[in-house]
Amino acid sequence: MTATQAPCTTQPSTQPSTQPSTQPSTWPPGLPRSLSYPDVPVGSVLRAAVRRWGDRTAFVHHDVELSFTELGRRAHAVAAGLAAHGIGRGDVVAVHLPNCLQYPAVYYGVLLAGATFSPTNPLLPPAALAHQLADAGARALVTWEPVLPAVRVALPATGVQTVVVTGPQQIADPGAPVELADMPDAVSLADLLAADPTDAHRDADVDPAEDLAHLAYTGGTTGVSKGVELPHRAVVTNVLQAACFSSGSVPALDDAGDVTLDQVGSAAEHPTRLGTATLINLTPWFHAMGVIGYLNGQVMAGATVVVHDRFDPAHYLADAVRYRVTSIGGAPPVFVALLQVPGIAEADLSTVRGFASGAAPLPVPLIERMRALAPGAVIAEGYGLTEVTMQATGNPPHTSGLRKPGTVGVPLPDTEVSIRPLGGGDPLPAGERGEVCIRGPQLMRGYARRPEATAEAIDPDGWFHTGDVGVLDADGYLAIVDRTKDMLLYKGYNVFPRELEELLFGTAGVAAAAVVGRPDPEAGELPVAYVVRRADDAGAALTAETVMAAVNRQLAPYQRLRDVVFVDALPVSPAGKVLKRELSARERAAATGRTATTS
Template sequence: MTATQAAPTPTAHSWPPGLPRSLEYPEVPVGSILRAAVRRWGDRTAFVDHDVSLTFTELGARAHAVANWLADHGVGRGDVVAVHIPNCRQYPAVYYGVLLAGATFSPTNPLLPAADLAAQLTDAGARVLVTWDQVLPFVRSALAQTPVETVVVTGEAHTLDLAARLELEGGDVDLADLLAGDPTDRHLDAGIDPAGDLAHLAYTGGTTGVSKGVELPHRAVVTNVLQSACWSSGSLPVLDEAGDVTLRQVAGPDDYPTRLGEARLVNLTPWFHAMGVIGYLNGMVMGGTMTVIHMRFDPVRYVEDAIRYRVTSIGGAPPVFVALLQVPGFLEADWSTVRGVSSGAAPLPVSLIERLQAVLPNAVIGEGYGLTEVTMQATGNPVFRSGTRRAGTVGVPVFDTEISIQPLGGGAPLPPGERGEVCIRGPQVMRGYARRPEATAEAIDADGWFHTGDVGVLDEDGYLAIVDRTKDMLLYKGYNVFPRELEEILFGITGVAGAAVVGRPDEEAGELPVAYVVRKADDAGAALTAESVMAAVNDKVTPYKRLRDVVFIDAIPVSAAGKVLKRELAARERTAVGGD
């Protein structure tokens, strides 16, 4: 059985009221999103960084200035510009400037090791690199064997003053030169083919292996921004008077109390990540949201700014929420303005959902699911107030998206209630992996289904639960052990702040389930022992799933996007037993 957006039943009110199952997606380039937002939101604040604001009008002018500089220096359609900077006030102008010039945006994690950075720049064929002044020495060592011709440099000085000048060596270009250029909209992207020309060349997170370039045409990016924005705001896509894409909010304030142009949030989801650039950059610009930028996660500062700016929503990955709940004063603060909590990047433990709901009683907690290969979002729990949200699930497929659960070894789709590989089909699915036809053919089958590598199960009403990654699954004496099942139990133990389960190589059993646990900084955390944790878990599972050891650790390693880096923990286990 293939599950699509099944009609709501008496037990599951899953679909946004007044919205169709299918949307009409305008054939426009990504730059159209910015043009419409500038026209609609004008002098409202778009972004705030270190208490310095940027209006939508100024964002538009700066983005066109970047686009015009690039065009004047021969960068345009088909050229790749790699952006190797953290979240900052100048990032949106760089992002939209690249796309308005007709070039392709290739986001790069600023924390990549030099060899990985060089490999990504080479694989992408990047002609221009926009980088951060503090990492310039490191970057230079990576550039020699890459196709990069121009290095544009920015830094914290530009965050505070877009006209600030940097001290640079000969040959490097100051981003201030780009930002101060001609702000005229020359419509450089007028010749873009939304279906064929790449907007993003985004690289997979690489948490389980070699990162691959994901090809996302303008059509896929615009489509997924609309899927996400319409789902979260109860809106429909419309074209403004100039033919640019924006939203018309059709659902009422009872279900969507935060109206377009009223949302305020603190964002630390990296813009080099799919959830960041689609949901927390494009989605925020389209919806007229005021976004307070945090370059890195400081839980105390996050809470201070969230209170000061009276945010209407809180978003991030599960480790963010775990940390926020431990900030002194968080439980006692006034969170009455918070109407929504949005989680992604990794499954949200049920016990964590319950703790958040207790502190944020006015908030709808909406967990979604997606991957870089589907631009960003594929499913979402209903965020409208009267909707049915099912804890432990990532909701139902969004507009025009199908989910199929297929056997791990191949075969016919499975019925509701059975575990298998999550497969996705929809207009937001990538074109393919850059220059990797075999990998593309392996990931996208002949019927258009993208095989995610995630293990999931659909219920009778079409709600999807993610069980685990196929690559995280352990094999104990021939039995499949899914770490997420054990992690759910671990998160429910008093005194546990974080947890991850990996396999320890064993000649006889294959792999032994081992838990890495972070204690809370309180009496309950101090009282935890390996024996007490194992007993609390093993009493609740069948014998082959039982933990064989517990290792206490100061922090669970996570990527900048909030995904647990189990490969690092697994490597520790291999080393401990004398493996490679």
């Protein structure tokens, strides 16, 4: 560091932005850099929304609508039903469901009962399910009828005492029977919904600072999942940070003392007003971005959410037009697939005012294609992790905001981002790459029953070390370069796959791409690209040679691709992250086979 370079750490100011909205700005006009977060449990979000939004449609699934009023009734009934089974403050309830109309009532019902919500992927195989339930100490499980065979295998290795079952038939008819064969102690969700929904404030004794709202498990894309402890205060804080930043609002309390929003930003800067948004959600609610951004955040803002339980790009586009959505959100693979739907260029997307992306950085060429699809729409990319509840940064979402392609924006209110050397040390100056470190009130308490892992991740000064490689520019915008675990080592040189992937996305005919290392006894790792062709003439014309020629001429010799493998699709997690570990495993297996053949 030279004498003229200051360490690069962005931190909040207590002063509101004074930049005029007529000029590109890095911060929503009128929004304070620091917010006041009410000391309330997560159930407060629902109570305020029910009073404020009433009969407005909160969720739609398979053309079945659920109003805010009815959502409140069902959630409180679930809370009462759980209480009748002895579930209360401090008990962990695993919610083992896909996105469905029942999910929001179950989620809020668990929290209103004073219990802890532990989201669980319904596609987990029995062994992984048993491990997570046991690790979480789950006392109850709310599960999906079609996956009961896996549940039956997993349960004996867990401490689960109460099993609640729902199924597709209860979307349209909450009282429809479900199959409980071979599980005589299980109950239908219909039984819980029949309980007295009178709001007895069962969460009144919850301590927002100490009691866990979520025990959420990391995605496990690079290793074994760990339980992330998120108190009510962290969840409410991050919901407010994200909602206030995106809508130009500040936290407020209603007449009953429950938390809501006061939209202070102008209609010119934030044309989507509270209580008017409509969007489609297919981000899993068992994922951080889903449950914070696409469940709590939308309930708080009075949005109507159209639920899709699986991704069908043509169906998604048809519903976007049919429901006249105001925004389109998801992970980068969602946008890649949507842009290949025949006729999308002619679809009426005139109501779309914004795109919201998370889970992984958007390649710049993909941003340009999205911008051409809906001119004038704001493309707001964000960044976060389960360990910071959900979101840490975002590109300014207001109309006059300065959005820098290739970055994931600036820190949210009260959030600090610092770039540190990969081996540890003092903050680096602007423009230098290093490990992204985050500090803020949305940070997890720690990893459940893993004090050593917690101490390794959170330093004594409260900085969470993410394992992501990033750069902060002079304006405080963060760019994610790669993950430290994805970085390749070629003949002693660090090769960051994300840089190569940006160039691949900019190559005509490439729909999606991921770069991993191929083990090599002399070089260490050879950069290899897995490529999905676009469904057009340019895609059909691609060869490994033409792709490597297009990319490698823009790279230093040590960065160049050594091979291209064409695949029909990249493996992705439910949250939309490319599972590079699967591609790396494929390369390791192939390398082992080559070694055996030549030995």
